[in-house]
Amino acid sequence: MLEPIALGRNSQTEVVLQPKLANRHGCITGATGTGKTVTLQLMAQAFSNIGTPVFLADVKGDLSGISQAAALSPGLQKRLDKLGLPEPEWGGCPTVFWDVFGEKGHPVRATISDMGPLLLARVMNLNDTQTGILNICFKLADDEGLLLLDLKDLRSMLQFVADNARDLRPTYGNISPASVGAIQRSLLELEVQGADQFFGEPMLDIFDLMRTNAQGKGMVNILAADKLMQSPRLYGVFLLWLLAELFDNLPEVGDPEQPKFVFFFDEAHLLFDNAPKALLERIEMVVRLIRSKGVGVYFITQNPLDIPETV
Known part of the structure; x- marks a missing residue:
């Protein structure tokens, strides 16, 4: 059985996520500066370390550092001492960069x-x-x-x-x-x-996102989305299309010991703002049923009310 993923800790309590339950989906929420990005990075690296590929959108341009090994700082050492934690093993994640416009990563296309x-x-x-x-x-x-x-x-x-x-x-x-x-x-x-x-051939093969490296670590797929965010509707629909492609192409696996793939949906409100009923029904169906394909979906937003109750 895999070790649980530690998400947070204080002097009394530790919050962990069992990998077996990671395809039950989740929501990372909080105001600006409360640690949503750090939580996302922590979870992405933890999933990568156990061999689960990850997809996330880099909206603000601050996620690419996950590909590089960090270093111990005085502030971090003080925090580790306070919580009684050992110094972590420093190392970057195997990372692939993607870009709809083909400027900061491999181009992504759909017909x-x-x-x-x-x-x-x-x-x-x-x-x-x-x-x-x-x-x-x-x-x-x-x-x-x-x-x-x-x-x-x-x-x-x-x-x-x-x-x-x-x-x-x-x-x-x-x-x-x-x-x-x-x-x-x-x-x-x-x-x-x-x-x-974005529209044209060759179309993205969804299985290119679901790879591991020679050491068995899951690839962290980062979409350079700073320019894409200038077209919010295209951003939201593009991520939904990726999710639908995963749903349509992956086989049923039930509840595996760890997810086959984890999808982080940053700025999730952009998908639901003024969305027509037919689209909301499509989103609800995909999110509910994709769990059986071994895919975990995590929405990141400032307000949990941005996510419809049905989803």
């Missing part, structure tokens, strides 16, 4: 078809009518055996739907030129934000 209309409508902030037309584009592509790889493919499909609205109406329903135009403008806005670098 339009794989993202799906529900998540894409969330990114573009479409209303119900516009979402319906987006669904028509995806259904038409499926019916014709076409893959939508990037924003250019989706724009071409929208143009085809608009040009052939009269012929498509009996099968797919009414198609408003104004709604098509609104979607085209949203696509242009996405492109200006750099999303054209």
Whole structure:
């Protein structure tokens, strides 16, 4: 049986997490300066040490240090002496950096078809009518055996739907030129934000995140998200897409001795702010059922009320 992961300690009590229960999910919450980032780093390193790969988003640019060995300082020595703890074994974690824009890490890509209309409508902030037309584009592509790889493919499909609205109406329903135009403008806005670098091939193989090094330590996958955070909806939907990919591709494992993968969702409120009911239902389903795939999900936010009760 694996040793429990120590999360905190004072002179009377120690708080630990049993690895066997780590796929039950959790929430790291607190105001600025209360130690959310340190707790996240501690947990990530502990999971890595027992051979569990980890994914986390570096929103503020302060997580990359986990790849380097630390050193003892007078303040830390005083704290160790106060709690009666031995000096830790210093060492960095095996780390891989990822970046949607390919600037600070390996590029991450997904196809339009794989993202799906529900998540894409969330990114573009479409209303119900516009979402319906987006669904028509995806259904038409499926019916014709076409893959939508990037924003250019989706724009071409929208143009085809608009040009052939009269012929498509009996099968797919009414198609408003104004709604098509609104979607085209949203696509242009996405492109200006750099999303054209995210949509396309080669698509990320989710199992590239679930590796260990030669010593059996789990890889710590860090997403450079400082630039991505300038597009909050794209950030939230991208992380949800990753979570959904894990759910769709991993086999059922029940309750293993330790999680197969741990996913830290920083700034979690960005996923739930003004989210439509269909998206919330999708999130709830994935989070509830992904536990049986051996995946632990931890939301990080300042206020626990940011996370819906159903999730």
